[in-house]
Amino acid sequence: MAVLDIQFTSHDCGSCPIRHRAVCARCDDDELARLEEIKYYRSFEPGQTLIWSGDHMDFVGSIVSGVATLSQTMEDGRTQMVGLLLPSDFVGRPGREQAAYDVTAVTDLTMCCFRRKPFEHLMETTPHVAQRLLQMTLDELDAAREWMLILGRKTAREKIASLLSIIGRRDASLGLGGPVGDEMVFDLPLTREAMADYLGLTLETVSRQVSALKKDGIIALEGKRRVRVPSYDALLAETGDDSDGGLMA
Amino acid sequence: MAVLDIQFTSHDCGSCPIRHRAVCARCDDDELARLEEIKYYRSFEPGQTLIWSGDHMDFVGSIVSGVATLSQTMEDGRTQMVGLLLPSDFVGRPGREQAAYDVTAVTDLTMCCFRRKPFEHLMETTPHVAQRLLQMTLDELDAAREWMLILGRKTAREKIASLLSIIGRRDASLGLGGPVGDEMVFDLPLTREAMADYLGLTLETVSRQVSALKKDGIIALEGKRRVRVPSYDALLAETGDDSDGGLMA
DNA sequence: TGTACCTGTTGATCTGGGTCAAGGCACCCC
């Protein structure tokens, strides 16, 4: 069976030896072949904006490796990040001609692209692709709504703690960091400015609150970017959420 | 042909005489009959919370008439609205057992419900239902991301102007208010407190900023709730967005 | 070796919006 890079799931296919083989579990060889035909790769460097809001989009795609951000910028330069794209996340919107957001690589980035028109056609003729995309979109919607609570109602300290806990949790679920248990260690893929753009803060406030969390022993820094969380529960207690720490599935 | 209340669209079916007949355009009689079988209605009064976060969900549904809000509340009572549900909007998430948000009626409300399990089955066997739901979910995701910019980066005045412009635009597209042209008049379906919960403000700030916009001639109030906007462009200029006033499709 | 640049930290000060409090208006029920 062919190996696909389309990352529609890393959960449904727990048994796959290759992480980013995804639709495979339900695709037949013919469908795989059709996906292979319209697929190509692109690589990007840190800081590179791969898609500008308003660009004509002739592809959709999926992050294979690296981290990218989805952001909106107002005329006067205020910017708000509206999504964090990690491996397996989908980029672009079927049916949309023009990009609505800027997509910027934060690290070295590899994307697996599919030509949009044939992909849309595939979606129409292959129901489970549309269904999988629906699940992913619903997940993103939940994440966006969780962010709305963070942006609208949390204090700066709670915002930072929430961001750290979300990145930690995602890293752990992708097998990147340590276990989700007590202690966890992970790399912050974002600069202070990017964190600020994500949280609706200024970079100075982010820096101060990170320092405060460090002083209070909630986190420890190993260099600027590597974060050690001695107790994930203690971090969660700083997020302001109830103790179960997230949406229920 | 049977008339459905499922409001998967009010755009695809512009030619339908009955607004909330939706999937009809692409459903055959057999599919319509299956939907009819699992469908029932529920009515609610203003202020009534029809779904509490954590409730077991045995249905999904669609707003037939009225306005409802989707909100999250933190342990200490801070609440953030994460969605405004108007006629044709979908309620619930296929595949989710427990509600993730509170749903509260703002006006008298009629909802058309479908039993969840058979609806999920229908989705699996009727691809264009899943595809339509995907489109709607993508639209909601865009709306949520627009809100993230509003919550994270806009001033109180810009937030109020944005809310008014969005409600005005949506009312106009549903044929409720006047034309989208220069002057428009519409009813605010929300209390000051609900507006505050939506915008991440306090009700006092909302009140002050509404008064300020009134003083500056951007809006006029006819009673507490009815809003007259002499110039929609002038209102848009207060939102901080670029002049085209919204996401591109 | 120097200087330029980038990222991050920290301090001093300012201010938009939060908080607390009083009061106004409309409506309802006794």
Add this chain to the structure above:
DNA sequence: GGGGTGCCTTGACCCAGATCAACAGGTACA
């Protein structure tokens, strides 16, 4: 009429976080 009660407005004051500014590594390059 009188007294609730719900919703809204306005005033006075305060504080979390923004703004402005200085400085400290790190590293790239001349």
